[in-house]
Every structure is written in structure tokens, then in C-alpha cells.
Amino acid sequence: MIDRRTALAGITAMFGTALYAPIARAAGAVKTATMPIISEGPPSVAVFTPVQRALMTTLSERVLPTTDTPGAIAAGVPAFIEKMLADWAMPEDRVPILAGLDAIEARSMQDYKVPSARTTAVQQDALLTLAMNDGLPSGSVFFEAFRQLVLTGYYTSEIGMTQEREYLPVPGEYNGAFPYSQVNKVYSA
Structure with a gap:
């Protein structure tokens, strides 16, 4: 099974040069001399206030809601x-991120x-559309970074890799004439 660190390395191709810096560092795309080894456990410090955390959780589910597959909250x-x-x-x-959450809260x-x-x-x-269209102070900067965090978190999670997408270590033979209508899921590699 693919692990989250390997999947993060693959994410760099998805966003290219516009990759949000913390994702690039976690994926190993940016090397710094002072880069510490990060544990797999909980965050080392609390980043959000309770209001910001509740909003961030709510908005992450709006970016990737629960449909026939689990949404962002279920994927952690x-x-x-x-x-x-x-x-x-x-x-x-x-x-x-913090300024964007505060701006959305104030607008709400x-x-x-x-x-x-x-x-x-x-x-x-x-509110998210307003941020995306830069209708809030630095809204588009917030929205792009937030969207990248949500998509990366989801598609590197077990739910994203196994339920939203289908993981096959070796997806099978090449068939250049395979009918697109018969494709069920996109494969994670």
C-alpha cells in the first residue's frame, strides 16, 4: 500500500510551481538545512483558535463534501x-490561512x-466563493492555499486513496482501445 509521504511526493506534480510551501516541504520538494524530522503524531503546537478550528473544519467539508464517498472530515x-x-x-x-479564516468569520x-x-x-x-473571487482581503491567496491543503489531505488519506480512488499496485495490462465508459475509478499509484 502507498503511504502518505509517497503520495505527498506525487502531489507536487498536481500543483506544479504554485504549490503551497508547507506541502512542498512535506513532500521533500524543497530542502532546507534546518528542516527537522517531523513526527507522525499530533501537531506540536495549536495553530487555530477554537473558532478558527471549527470554521476550518466546516469549510474543508464544503471543499470536499460527503457524497457517495466520505468527505474531508471523515478523511481526517x-x-x-x-x-x-x-x-x-x-x-x-x-x-x-489564519487571516482568511478571520476574514470569512468577520464577513459571516x-x-x-x-x-x-x-x-x-x-x-x-x-463565503468560500467570495474568498475565491478575492471579495475578501487576500481572499484568493487564502482560498488557493486552503484548497491545496484540503485536496492534499484528502487524496493522501486512506479514504482518498482507497475509497475515492482505487489502489492497484499493478493496474494490469495496457489496452489502448479500452472504452472510457467502462472506467469506474481513477487509479492511485
Whole structure:
């Protein structure tokens, strides 16, 4: 079975040069002399306030919701994001994520008069769309980094590799005329 570190190395090709710095460091795409060995356990420090953590968890599920396969929360994406920001991010790498969450929270209180973690799915989608379209201060910077963290966390998780995608160490013979309509899942390698 492929492990998360091997999958992280494959993620670098997905985002190319626009790869969010903590993901690049974790994947080994960027080497620094002071890079410590990071444990597999919980984050070394708390990155988020309780309000930010609740919002980050809610928004990660909006980026990759539960459908016929488990969503971001079931795949452990919120814990992955906090681990990446705690142990792989430089302090300046955290700024767009934390500022973006705070901007979304402020906009939720302004527009909906409730904390963003308690807004409806439609309202949460509207807040994320606002960030994506740079309708919030540094919204697009936040959204791109956050989206990369969610996708990386999901597709390097066991759920992402085995339930969303299908893992076959050797997927079989090459058949150049295989009908696309018969492809069930995309394969993880």
C-alpha cells in the first residue's frame, strides 16, 4: 500500500510551481538545512483558535463534501491541515490561512449575524466563493492555499486513496482501445 509521504511526493506534480510551501516541504520538494524530522503524531503546537478550528473544519467539508464517498472530515483533513501548519509551515506561511479564516468569520457575522461554522451550506459556499473571487482581503491567496491543503489531505488519506480512488499496485495490462465508459475509478499509484 502507498503511504502518505509517497503520495505527498506525487502531489507536487498536481500543483506544479504554485504549490503551497508547507506541502512542498512535506513532500521533500524543497530542502532546507534546518528542516527537522517531523513526527507522525499530533501537531506540536495549536495553530487555530477554537473558532478558527471549527470554521476550518466546516469549510474543508464544503471543499470536499460527503457524497457517495466520505468527505474531508471523515478523511481526517482538518487534523492534517493543523499538522501541516503546525509542523511544516513557517510562521509566515500560516498568515494567509489564519487571516482568511478571520476574514470569512468577520464577513459571516456582518452578513448573516451568526458564526460562520453555524451558517447554512449555501451561506458557507457563498463565503468560500467570495474568498475565491478575492471579495475578501487576500481572499484568493487564502482560498488557493486552503484548497491545496484540503485536496492534499484528502487524496493522501486512506479514504482518498482507497475509497475515492482505487489502489492497484499493478493496474494490469495496457489496452489502448479500452472504452472510457467502462472506467469506474481513477487509479492511485
